[in-house]
Amino acid sequence: MTGQRSDARRNYAHILAVAEAEVAAQGAQASVERIARVAGVGSATVRRHFPTRKALLEAVFKQRVQALCERAQALRDEHDSRAALVEWLRELLAYSLAARGLADVLSYEPLQDEAAQDSCAGVIGAAGASLLRRAVDDQAVRADATIDDLLTLIVGIALATENYTDPAAHAERAFRLAVAGLGATGT
Structure with a gap:
């Protein structure tokens, strides 16, 4: 994440916080689309930070x-x-x-x-x-x-x-x- 703009770092942290809550509630099958919606970003933004479900779960x-x-x-x-x-x-x-x-x-x-x-x-x-x-x-x-x-x-x-x-x-x-x-x- 070094070299990222400050808004990209904030997006990453916010998406990760939302993902943690969703995974805690739904398990590994938590919806990436729901994570994006709750985080207030597009699913493409989530996928840019976490290209795979595994990458998202690893970060969580x-x-x-x-x-x-x-x-x-x-x-x-x-x-x-x-x-x-x-x-x-x-x-x-x-x-x-x-x-x-x-x-x-x-x-x-x-x-x-x-x-x-x-x-x-x-x-x-x-x-x-x-x-x-x-x-x-x-x-x-x-x-x-x-x-x-x-x-x-x-x-x-x-x-x-x-x-x-x-x-x-x-x-x-x-x-x-x-x-x-x-x-x-x-x-």
């Missing part, structure tokens, strides 16, 4: 994804590496349920995709991978677990439970069942 979640990454960093030095990993995954799941649409962003592409390194999925994957590596090194989780596996579980649980009357309770149950399978023995 960028700050909170950064907070999850900082949380992973803080948990890396915990004594119990398995508990640290599980706590971070639980927080990611809770945020995925609270921030409708994040699970959709995380499921857009495989995490190994080189082009995705700056995406929400790439950043989240890198943050979680450091926690997973430590837990595997400590033999606290099964050696064949990958960060892609774990994020697929989180995304799947979030998407499968988001429309329940009490999504958090159903997600927590599914999460506990999945974590039970994460044991170091692999059984």
Whole structure:
């Protein structure tokens, strides 16, 4: 955004604020046309700032994804590496349920995709991978677990439970069942 005119920067910030509210209410399928209408701009203006739905969603979640990454960093030095990993995954799941649409962003592409390194999925994957590596090194989780596996579980649980009357309770149950399978023995 450097080099943009001040009105373009204001438009960007305003569109992003409206998009955050719309995504919170409607999830990843929030209407770009409605976002434009509420923001008081044309849909072409929205698309100029955010050429794809994915780009719009990435921008909406960028700050909170950064907070999850900082949380992973803080948990890396915990004594119990398995508990640290599980706590971070639980927080990611809770945020995925609270921030409708994040699970959709995380499921857009495989995490190994080189082009995705700056995406929400790439950043989240890198943050979680450091926690997973430590837990595997400590033999606290099964050696064949990958960060892609774990994020697929989180995304799947979030998407499968988001429309329940009490999504958090159903997600927590599914999460506990999945974590039970994460044991170091692999059984």
